[in-house]
Amino acid sequence: MRSIEVCLAERSYPILVGSGLLAGCEPLRALAAGRQVAIVTDDTVGPLYAGALSAGLGGACATLLTVTLPAGESNKTWDSLNRVFDALLQARFDRGCLIIALGGGVVGDMAGFAAAVYQRGVDFVQVPTTLLAQVDSSVGGKTAINHPAGKNMIGAFHQPRLVLADLDTLRTLPARELSAGLAEVIKHGAIADPVYLDAIDRDMDALRACEQRAMGEAIVRSCQIKADVVARDEREGGVRAILNFGHTFGHAIEAGFGFGQWLHGEAVGAGMVQAADLSCRLGLLARPDAKHLAAIIARAGLPVTAPPWSFERWIELMSVDKKAEQGAPRFVVLEGIGRASLRRVPDAMLRETLAASPDR
Ligand code: NAD
Numbered sequence: 318m319r320s321i322e323v324c325l326a327e328r329s330y331p332i333l334v335g336s337g338l339l340a341g342c343e344p345l346r347a348l349a350a351g352r353q354v355a356i357v358t359d360d361t362v363g364p365l366y367a368g369a370l371s372a373g374l375g376g377a378c379a380t381l382l383t384v385t386l387p388a389g390e391s392n393k394t395w396d397s398l399n400r401v402f403d404a405l406l407q408a409r410f411d412r413g414c415l416i417i418a419l420g421g422g423v424v425g426d427m428a429g430f431a432a433a434v435y436q437r438g439v440d441f442v443q444v445p446t447t448l449l450a451q452v453d454s455s456v457g458g459k460t461a462i463n464h465p466a467g468k469n470m471i472g473a474f475h476q477p478r479l480v481l482a483d484l485d486t487l488r489t490l491p492a493r494e495l496s497a498g499l500a501e502v503i504k505h506g507a508i509a510d511p512v513y514l515d516a517i518d519r520d521m522d523a524l525r526a527c528e529q530r531a532m533g534e535a536i537v538r539s540c541q542i543k544a545d546v547v548a549r550d551e552r553e554g555g556v557r558a559i560l561n562f563g564h565t566f567g568h569a570i571e572a573g574f575g576f577g578q579w580l581h582g583e584a585v586g587a588g589m590v591q592a593a594d595l596s597c598r599l600g601l602l603a604r605p606d607a608k609h610l611a612a613i614i615a616r617a618g619l620p621v622t623a624p625p626w627s628f629e630r631w632i633e634l635m636s637v638d639k640k641a642e643q644g645a646p647r648f649v650v651l652e653g654i655g656r657a658s659l660r661r662v663p664d665a666m667l668r669e670t671l672a673a674s675p676d677r
Pocket residue numbers: 359360361362365388389390393420421422423424426446447448449450453454455456457458459460469486487488489490491494497498581582
């Protein structure tokens with residue numbers, strides 16, 4: 318088992334990465350001991366892993382409740398969130414309770430948001446079961462639901478007390494979901510660590526085959542990169558924005574098609590190709606580096622071509638983004654592989670990027 322610390326003073330917590338963690342993890346049992354505990358999961362993950370997690374808690378909790386939500390991005394809504402509050406209130410859970418998010422990023426973001434606001438805030442633990450959630454969404458305390466107008470528009474910062482990434486859960490993950498998770502893995506290499514990006518490129522076949530060595534290394538390195546950025550800027554006043562590389566375009570794609578059509582990671586994959594193209598047009602990134610990045614994204618099984626929408630449609634979608642300033646979108650661009658920054662860009666350049674595509 319490997320442990321990575323997210324250093325946030327009194328809100329610090331460990332990310333534990335390993336095998337067999339669901340079946341028995343002492344730090345989780347210790348957190349749950351004597352408390353009212355709710356496992357929040359979805360109707361795909363619950364039947365697979367809620368039993369093992371409950372057994373792993375080993376009777377440590379005073380009460381154990383399981384709340385099962387409908388799976389998928391289209392259910393990251395007020396209605397689903399309310400089901401959590403209904404169940405907690407019905408079971409008379411008090412402010413000392415503990416919520417455990419068991420699932421992918423959708424469950425993690427919703428259960429985390431529920432924990433942020435239930436009785437003004439209760440403890441929660443992330444038990445991510447998708448690659449995307451293990452390398453990204455379970456770390457850093459961003460929690461949210463979608464609004465039909467925009468992605469993750471309603472939410473809060475609320476750090477978990479512990480993150481438990483059990484590699485064994487990835488064995489049941491469909492290949493399409495695994496590829497979606499690789500988008501965030503590639504993102505971490507692209508924005509922060511060229512050596513890591515080379516390793517991802519070299520290990521791509523092993524990663525797509527979900528080989529434990531390659532997966533374990535990628536999860537640990539991605540978590541280190543994310544933990545470092547979050548420790549420097551917990552609430553995204555500055556540097557944390559770089560974790561949104563590809564996301565201004567990606568969130569627009571998700572919202573534009575309707576949540577759940579393109580997976581988040583797929584939209585980020587195509588969005589990173591666009592953001593790299595924009596970086597080249599700004600004179601910040603060499604064209605061969607952008608092409609190399611696009612090739613890695615394609616090898617991960619991700620789309621590299623964004624939808625052929627009009628400039629006006631893109632602007633309409635991208636203006637509903639948390640990085641936008643007074644309705645004008647901002648973009649994370651690469652200043653070479655491994656260095657990123659957030660900027661406004663001239664419309665003319667943006668038009669060129671939106672018209673350009675590896676396939677058109
Ligand atoms: P997801 O949670 O929808 O999970 C994908 C699908 O896989 C679901 O159908 C789920 O039921 C299923 N699944 C999960 N684990 C499984 C397993 N082990 N075996 C079989 N099936 C399994 O999607 P995701 O890609 O994990 O997360 C995407 C979400 O994460 C988006 O809403 C995105 O906005 C959010 N996100 C948040 C942050 C953050 O910092 N909070 C960062 C990145 C992404």
